[in-house]
Amino acid sequence: MSIEDNKRMALELLQASAVHDGEKFDALLHPEATYWVIGKPHLFSYGGEQTREQIVAYMSSPSIFPGGVESTIGDITAEDDRVAVEVETKGTLPDGRVYTNVYHYLMKFRDGKIIRVKEYLDTQSAAEFFSK
Numbered sequence: 292m293s294i295e296d297n298k299r300m301a302l303e304l305l306q307a308s309a310v311h312d313g314e315k316f317d318a319l320l321h322p323e324a325t326y327w328v329i330g331k332p333h334l335f336s337y338g339g340e341q342t343r344e345q346i347v348a349y350m351s352s353p354s355i356f357p358g359g360v361e362s363t364i365g366d367i368t369a370e371d372d373r374v375a376v377e378v379e380t381k382g383t384l385p386d387g388r389v390y391t392n393v394y395h396y397l398m399k400f401r402d403g404k405i406i407r408v409k410e411y412l413d414t415q416s417a418a419e420f421f422s423k
Contacts, residue, residue: 292403294369301374301398302364304405309380310359313351320347321404330414336421338414346408356382356390372400390420 292300300319307315326346330338341349354360365377378394392412399407 292400294371294374296403297372297374297398297400298367298369300400300405301367301369301376301396304398304408305362305364305376305378305396308350308360309362311350311352311354313347316350317347319405321401321406323401324404324406324408326408326410328410329412335414335418337417354382355384357385358383374398374400388420388423390417392417 304316304319306312307319320343322343324343324346326341326343328335328338328341332339360380360382363379363381365379366375367377368375374397376396376398378396379391380394381389381391383389395411397407397409397411398405
């Protein structure tokens with residue numbers, strides 16, 4: 292796969308994530324894929340390592356944001372088997388509260404699929420927002 296193919300797949304994964312399209316998300320992942328989110332799981336419930344099965348199950352469940360998440364893509368950097376993407380997100384909960392955050396994703400590719408996702412975000416902001 293080319294670097295451009297990897298960039299396209301990275302953006303497709305983020306689009307699938309924004310609307311919880313588990314089927315599309317699943318199709319982009321390598322059979323041995325893992326998904327990691329920054330943060331200690333006992334302090335930030337979304338933090339830590341997830342297996343492919345765990346993240347696909349999560350992405351196949353209904354989103355807490357009924358209208359999905361609006362994602363604004365920033366810089367994209369790609370080299371060899373890696374793609375890095377900066378993203379700003381905005382989503383509205385049923386109670387009207389608006390969640391925003393800034394993310395950085397690092398994705399690695401193997402055999403034409405995404406083998407590893409590392410997600411970085413402002414965990415303090417997310418933890419405070421979702422604790423209310």
